[in-house]
Amino acid sequence: MSDQGTGHDPVRLEEFAELARRTLPREVWDFIEGGSGEELTLAANRAALDRIGIVPRVLVGGTACETATELLGARAALPVAVAPMAYQRLVHPEGELATARAAAAEGVPFTVSTLSSQPVEAVTALGGTTWFQLYCQQDPAATADLVRRAEEAGCAALMVTVDVPSMGRRLRDLRNGFALPSDVTAVHLDPAGNRRAGDRQTGVSAVAEHTAETFARSLSWDDLARLRGETRLPLIVKGILDPGDAATAASLGADAIVVSNHGGRQLDGAVASVDMLRAVREAVPARCRVLVDSGIRSGTDVLKVLALGASGVLLGRPVLWGLAADGGPGVSRVLRLLRTELRSALELSGCSGPADAPWLSVLGAAR
Known part of the structure; x- marks a missing residue:
């Protein structure tokens, strides 16, 4: 696959966006790329990441740099999971199956959405690590059925999204x-x-x-506690920005928090996700993993959030760009490029792997 506009294969993730834009109908492009309101939060996510600077270390005498890590008990080729994204057959006929196949091949977890256009059983049959993202339904029995279905399909974790009343x-x-x-x-x-x-x-x-x-509009902490008691799977709570909310979720048994403003698609004017990362990390016990999404566009972005205390990231729109551009092979290209970028960023900052990143100093990050 090459970029016909520049005559070369993409060398940064943003170049996949142009390939996808050329491929998709305008309204589908707007659906996956757009944010809410005036898209202030959408822009803020990138601005916040761009202002963060890493202070590299030198003469560390490290060995060959590795990108592999552990995410919720599973080995991952890099500290990245594919974010839950709805209706992927809008951008490619195979939809989630193509994305999940590529994620499995590249060694990263794939999160299948409640709003998936392919069934979870078909996704888990591909053999990769699969997490299931849950939107609680107005009918509690329907929610319970989704949880059981995810468990029976062999999902490795349950990710409940809490920022979409x-x-x-x-x-x-x-x-x-x-x-x-x-x-x-x-x-x-x-x-x-x-x-x-x-x-x-x-x-x-x-x-x-x-x-x-369809979705429940009146979820409470009691509902989260009930969900924790109803599933044996590790529980990830996605859509938290307030440190107090993060602490409450952890106290109720959440195994991980995703610091997220939904990619700028919910409250316009909400704070950038990365600006709340450090405070959330400090608010929860060490056993509770902290992930982040919204605006991640490079391996350097991944290094920045690792340095701020995240265990990993959820990657969203760039995956859809790759899917639209070239199906499963396009997704693989996105993930491989991200891995190349992350390895370079780790090495140039003096890290031998993701576990070293928290020792780095960063400037420009919110306190």
């Missing part, structure tokens, strides 16, 4: 009157409800309307 106002989708094509559905949800997501109306996001009718 309703979907943020994504203005690109409203302007486009975005709706799903008839051949793309959330296969884990009720088929009758799925029809709402394909009901195109001017000035309305049918996907947001479907979400409003």
Whole structure:
């Protein structure tokens, strides 16, 4: 695969974005790339990462640099998992199956969404490490069924998303009157409800309307405690920015926290995820792992968040860029490039692997 505009294969993740943009219909590109409101938080995620500087160490006498680590008890080729992302068949016919196959080949966990357009059983059959992302439903029995289904399919962790009582106002989708094509559905949800997501109306996001009718809007800490008691899987709580919320989640048995503003797709004006990372890490016990997402675009970004105390990152949009550009091979190219970048960043900063990164000093990070 080469970039026809520049005559070379992509050498940075952002170059996959242009390949994807050329490939996808405009409304699909807007759906995966856009944020909520005026997209202030979307921009803030990148600005926050860009202002962080690493202080490299020298003459450390290290051996060959490695990128491998452990994420929630599983060996990973780099401290990265593929983030949960909905309706991947919008960008490629195989959708989540192509992405999961590539993630397994490259040795990183793949998170299958409640809003996946391919079934979790087909994903886990590919043999990689699979986490299941849960949106709690208005019907508690339906939520319990999803949890059991994930367990029976062989998922290695359960990731509950807690920052979507309703979907943020994504203005690109409203302007486009975005709706799903008839051949793309959330296969884990009720088929009758799925029809709402394909009901195109001017000035309305049918996907947001479907979400409003399906997801629980009144979750509480009691619900999280109940979920902890109902599953044997490691529990990841995604969508936390406040350190007090992180501490409460950990006290209720969360095994990991994902510091996340949903990639700038929920509350516009929310703080950048990386700006809350250090405070969240300090608020939870060492046993509780801390991951981060929103705006990660390079191996250097990964090194920055590792230096701030994260165990790893969830990678979102760049994976979809690779999927749109070249299916599973495109996703593999994205992950391999990220691994190359991370290895270089680790080596040039004086680290022999991800475990050394917390010893680095960083400037410009929020306290």
